[in-house]
Amino acid sequence: MGARTRRGEVGVVDLARELGISTATVSRALNGSSAVRPELAQRVREHAEARGYVANRLARALSANTSRAFVGFVIPYVDTPAYSAVAAECARLLSRDGTQMILTITENDPELEHRQLRELLASRVAGLIVSPSTHILDASKQLLTSVPVVQLHRSCGIEAPGVFSDDEQAMAECVLHLAALGHRHIAYLGTPVALSNGAVRLRGVRRGIELAGLNEDDVTMSLVEPTQQNGHQATLDLLREKPTALMIGGGSLSVGAAHAVRERGLRLPDDLSLVAYGDPSWFALSEPPLTTVAVSYQALAETAAELLLARLDERHRSPATTHLIPPQLRLAGSTGPRNPGEHNGVPGGNAC
Amino acid sequence: MGARTRRGEVGVVDLARELGISTATVSRALNGSSAVRPELAQRVREHAEARGYVANRLARALSANTSRAFVGFVIPYVDTPAYSAVAAECARLLSRDGTQMILTITENDPELEHRQLRELLASRVAGLIVSPSTHILDASKQLLTSVPVVQLHRSCGIEAPGVFSDDEQAMAECVLHLAALGHRHIAYLGTPVALSNGAVRLRGVRRGIELAGLNEDDVTMSLVEPTQQNGHQATLDLLREKPTALMIGGGSLSVGAAHAVRERGLRLPDDLSLVAYGDPSWFALSEPPLTTVAVSYQALAETAAELLLARLDERHRSPATTHLIPPQLRLAGSTGPRNPGEHNGVPGGNAC
DNA sequence: ATGAAAGCGCTAACAA
DNA sequence: TTGTTAGCGCTTTCAT
Numbered sequence: 001m002g003a004r005t006r007r008g009e010v011g012v013v014d015l016a017r018e019l020g021i022s023t024a025t026v027s028r029a030l031n032g033s034s035a036v037r038p039e040l041a042q043r044v045r046e047h048a049e050a051r052g053y054v055a056n057r058l059a060r061a062l063s064a065n066t067s068r069a070f071v072g073f074v075i076p077y078v079d080t081p082a083y084s085a086v087a088a089e090c091a092r093l094l095s096r097d098g099t100q101m102i103l104t105i106t107e108n109d110p111e112l113e114h115r116q117l118r119e120l121l122a123s124r125v126a127g128l129i130v131s132p133s134t135h136i137l138d139a140s141k142q143l144l145t146s147v148p149v150v151q152l153h154r155s156c157g158i159e160a161p162g163v164f165s166d167d168e169q170a171m172a173e174c175v176l177h178l179a180a181l182g183h184r185h186i187a188y189l190g191t192p193v194a195l196s197n198g199a200v201r202l203r204g205v206r207r208g209i210e211l212a213g214l215n216e217d218d219v220t221m222s223l224v225e226p227t228q229q230n231g232h233q234a235t236l237d238l239l240r241e242k243p244t245a246l247m248i249g250g251g252s253l254s255v256g257a258a259h260a261v262r263e264r265g266l267r268l269p270d271d272l273s274l275v276a277y278g279d280p281s282w283f284a285l286s287e288p289p290l291t292t293v294a295v296s297y298q299a300l301a302e303t304a305a306e307l308l309l310a311r312l313d314e315r316h317r318s319p320a321t322t323h324l325i326p327p328q329l330r331l332a333g334s335t336g337p338r339n340p341g342e343h344n345g346v347p348g349g350n351a352c
Numbered sequence: 353m354g355a356r357t358r359r360g361e362v363g364v365v366d367l368a369r370e371l372g373i374s375t376a377t378v379s380r381a382l383n384g385s386s387a388v389r390p391e392l393a394q395r396v397r398e399h400a401e402a403r404g405y406v407a408n409r410l411a412r413a414l415s416a417n418t419s420r421a422f423v424g425f426v427i428p429y430v431d432t433p434a435y436s437a438v439a440a441e442c443a444r445l446l447s448r449d450g451t452q453m454i455l456t457i458t459e460n461d462p463e464l465e466h467r468q469l470r471e472l473l474a475s476r477v478a479g480l481i482v483s484p485s486t487h488i489l490d491a492s493k494q495l496l497t498s499v500p501v502v503q504l505h506r507s508c509g510i511e512a513p514g515v516f517s518d519d520e521q522a523m524a525e526c527v528l529h530l531a532a533l534g535h536r537h538i539a540y541l542g543t544p545v546a547l548s549n550g551a552v553r554l555r556g557v558r559r560g561i562e563l564a565g566l567n568e569d570d571v572t573m574s575l576v577e578p579t580q581q582n583g584h585q586a587t588l589d590l591l592r593e594k595p596t597a598l599m600i601g602g603g604s605l606s607v608g609a610a611h612a613v614r615e616r617g618l619r620l621p622d623d624l625s626l627v628a629y630g631d632p633s634w635f636a637l638s639e640p641p642l643t644t645v646a647v648s649y650q651a652l653a654e655t656a657a658e659l660l661l662a663r664l665d666e667r668h669r670s671p672a673t674t675h676l677i678p679p680q681l682r683l684a685g686s687t688g689p690r691n692p693g694e695h696n697g698v699p700g701g702n703a704c
Numbered sequence: 705a706t707g708a709a710a711g712c713g714c715t716a717a718c719a720a
Numbered sequence: 721t722t723g724t725t726a727g728c729g730c731t732t733t734c735a736t
Binding site for chain 3: 363364365375376379380383407408410411412413414415416417
């Protein structure tokens, strides 16, 4: 067909010709094959360097039919650091390994997710880090068996290692904390149980209720898809029940909830004790600073990236381990003793 | 070499054989070439669909030697929504076009940036969206000429369209706002002028000073690389000068500054008027809510994605237009009249 | 230890 | 309108 296009770039053939050796040897030298005379290998590498050679990753990956040129990162949402910041951090870490990260957003849509997974596989990604959509298709799970996968934040019950925040313990602690402060009428705003992390957090809340000797009826619950919008609306609804404490199980929900609480003019912690969930650096800025189930996104990202890279190395699959990152219950000014006199209602005057 | 590996996937050859036609026709039909009998094309597409065919993107891009299979997204930092959320949003938008986005983080390191750009080009990206590092290498700029580029947030003076926040106007307004409140001793914390956006913001501040009839000496300035850490430290330093108002020119800087202000126990706006910069949803949660130069990251992402896609279509380069997204100066409770009596110093007792 | 050559899966000349 | 065939740039088998 002839030179389709050739931006004056150097390729292995050029190097081979210039060095008077074969392309095979060039390739071997550049890939650190032991079957090359070290001195020759050195010479090849130097020449490649001098000529500014950079291997075409497409050709390399296509030819090898498996390489770590690309990995895919699949997340449902963009508007929370739990996803976007973790994605960026993973990209940073993976690039140290020479691996490029393709980022795709499913918008929590199972069909879209399926298409994106297919396209990712069509790019011959070496592996995937995935936060599955809430109602992931079986077909998608099937696709996830064909390549090393690490599950992040959410599990979809496939045989693959995962990195999650260890929320059960933290949520239970949270309930105990509120109960110890005298709260009996608590509201919980979390994510649906169809979401693995929603289920885990709810389990924690239930365990806390039990341990605190509370009645399950004392806790009003609302489980919604994790968006700021939903968090805002659900909080307004929950507040109608006049709980004395509100705990949130989700980062986006927390932001929405905080706005709703402020909108209603509730004073923290006098009118309401509030426990947020997620990235601490923001909530600390609130006044009073919010008691927070603080998740280390940094640790999550690091673990996920390491896990995937390790996975890419092994030819023999190791068991699918689950890695739990313990969040911290950071006590701050938004939680306090239940105020027995004033069942929060009217924004009630000044603090002084 | 033989069948190197062949996970039972269908390829064009399979389709061609099964339909009794040539691979070329299959390819043409699948790519919507007009030179195929419509009825045949239809039959090919249906068969491909039925067989679950998904084109190998590597092979396709390698063969075509130019395609929109991949684009690169290059940013310096991960810890601010200005980068990570915008990256994720762009990935979302680009995927609608069937384009996969490779995300890389330069850590604001010119050498790393250069290596990453080379590797991105080695992946034959169709285009790039780039937030250049502070001291980008000339060699990197050179690389950026070989492919359609959109500059985001920061410009590095190359011939390429850009999408920026129109900060000059907003920063000037901001100074005027503070001056109108009676502030004469203002501090400005921004990013270095080596950064295009740092230069723009500073220009805005200067213009505001002029318009407000202030003296340049009235404004203490500190220009640092935009990290929360730096913002925190620089704010502590600036506060020693006892300004009555502090304005910030950067998102990460604002978070660091807010923490520093809180740490010092300053009451807003009594002890200090504070203007933050960046994503409004957080700063609104502060107490009092922070007056903010609110940037629409959504609009930035949309514009950048659209611009790049448009760029990929054109064969004839259109002029490198600059797109300015106007931020809004959102007045809130953190700015107020200068308190002439009390030159902020000791955290001074209770508000009541 | 090295070279020759056959592909990886696709697209695009060129011919018919 | 369709088929034949030569690559895209690299890796890897097989032979030496």
